[in-house]
Amino acid sequence: MLTTIAAFAVTIGILITFHELGHYLVARLCGVKILRFSLGFGKPIFIYKRKNDPDATEWAVSALPLGGYVRMLDARDPACLPIKPEDKNREFGAKNVWQRFAIVAAGPFANLLLAVLLYASIFMIGSTQPTPVVAEPPAGTPAAMAGLHAGDKILKVGDSEIKTFTDLRMEMLNKFGSTTDILVHRPNGSEVTKEIDLTKMSLDPKAKDADPFDEVGLHLNMGHPFISSFVENSAAQRDGIKIGDHIYRVGNVPVKMPKDFVSEIKKYPGKPVTLLVGDENGPTHTLEVTPAAAMDEQGNEIGRIGAAIGVDFPHTQVSYGLLKSLAEGVKKTWDTAAMSVRMIGKMFTGDVSISNISGPVTIADYAGQTAQLGILPFISFLALVSISLGILNLLPIPMLDGGHLLYYSLEVVTGKPVSEAVQASAQKIGIAALFGLTILALFNDLTRLLP
Secondary structure (H helix, E strand, O other): OHHHHHHHHHHHHHHHHHHHHHHHHHHHHOOOOEEEEEEEEEEEEEEEOOOOOOOOOEEEEEEEEEEEEEEEOOOOOHHHOOOOHHHHHHOHHHOOHHHHHHHHHHHHHHHHHHHHHHHHHHHHHOEEEEOOEEOOOOOOOHHHHOOOOOOOEEEEEOOEEOOOHHHHHHHHHHOOOOEEEEEEEOOOOOEEEEEEEOOOOOOOOOOOOOOHHHHHOOOEOOOOOEEEEEOOOOHHHHOOOOOOOEEEEEOOEEOOOHHHHHHHHOOOOOOOEEEEEEEOOEEEEEEEEOOEEEEOOOOOEEEEOOEEEEOOOOEEEEOOOHHHHHHHHHHHHHHHHHHHHHHHHHHHHOOOOHHHOOOHHHHHHHHHHHHHHOHHHHHHHHHHHHHHHHHHHHOOOOOOHHHHHHHHHHHHHHOOOOOHHHHHHHHHHHHHHHHHHHHHHHHHHHHHHOO
C-alpha cells in the first residue's frame, strides 16, 4: 500500500507539473503575466513568492492533488480587475489568437513531449525484450485458423516491422476490428504470409478473458515453465519439487506455459495431484503434490503450492544511441497516441467497451505494480499515462484544453471570438460531460477491484 501511494504521488506530481509547465513557459514567452502556478486545486496549503517583487509568480501546492493550474492575468477573471494600465498588454485576452492557441495547446503537448523523453530514456538505457516467437495457438482461435504454429516468428504485421513481442501486441491492437496480413518466419527457415482475422477481437476488460490476445490465440513461446524458487515449508518444498524442475503435466492436462500450470494447480485445493516433471530436455519422472487451500480475490477456494514459476523465452536486447533513441521515442509516442485516438473513436461506435476507461484508483494500482517491477516498467507506465493525459486534454470538450482550442479554431475561421454566451452554455455541457466521465471512471475502478 505504501509503495502504491508513493508511486501514485510521484506519477501525478510529474505528469501535472510537466503539463502546467507547458502552459507556464509558453505563456511567459508570449508575454503573459503569471499570477500563480499551483499543483492541486482548492485552498493552497503552501505558497512561495519572491519577496519585494510584486510582479513575481506565486508557487503553490493546494489541497486537492488531482490536477493543477496556471492562473494568468485575465480580464475575464473578476479577481484580476482592475488591470493596471502597464499590465494591459500582459493580459491573456490581449494576445492574438495564435498566441492564445499556443499557450493552451502547450499543456497537452508537454505531456506528449514527456512521453517522448521517457521512451527515449528506455531505449538509451536498453532493455531485454521477448522476441515475437509464438506458442502453439489453441484450436479454433484466429491465430490457429491463420495457420500459425509453435516456433513461428512474426516479422511483419501489415507493413509494420516487428522486432519484439511488445511490438506485435501494439500492431495487433492497431489492426483491431480488421483482417490483416502477417509475415511469418518458420523454424525451418522459410517465410510465409498469413492472414489473421481480428474482427472478433474483444477489448472489454470485464469479459471472462480480459486479455484480447487470449481470444486471438497469440501467446509468447515461453517453453515449459520451471520452478525458480519456493516459499520455505510450502507444499512444493514438502512434496519433493526441486528448483529447476520443468513442469510438463498436471494430472492429465499438458502444461505448455505458466498460466496452464497455475490454472490447473488452482483446481486442487487440499487435494493430491500428480505432476510430470523433468529438465529442459524432457520429462523424467512423476511427483505427487497436495496444494494448500487458499482463497482468491473473489472468495473462491483455490490450490497453491508456494512456488515461483520461471520461463526461458527467446529474447533480444533493445538499445540505441541518443539520436536513434529520440527518434524511436517519437515513433512510440505517435503510435500509442494514434492508437488511443482510434480506441476513443471505437468507444463512440460501440466497438470498444467503455469499461476500458480508468480513473485514479486504477492508475494508483498500476503505478504501484509497475514500481515494484522496476524502474523501466515504471518509466514506461509514466509515458503511457502521460500520453493518455495529453490526448484527454485535447478532446474538444468545454472546460478542457481541447474545448478552448476549438473556440480559437472557430475564431480563426470566422475572424471573431466565440461569444461569451455561447461559451457559458458550452461550459455547462462540459461540466456535465466531465462529471459523467469522472463517475464512469470511478465506477469502472471499483468494479475492477471489488468482487
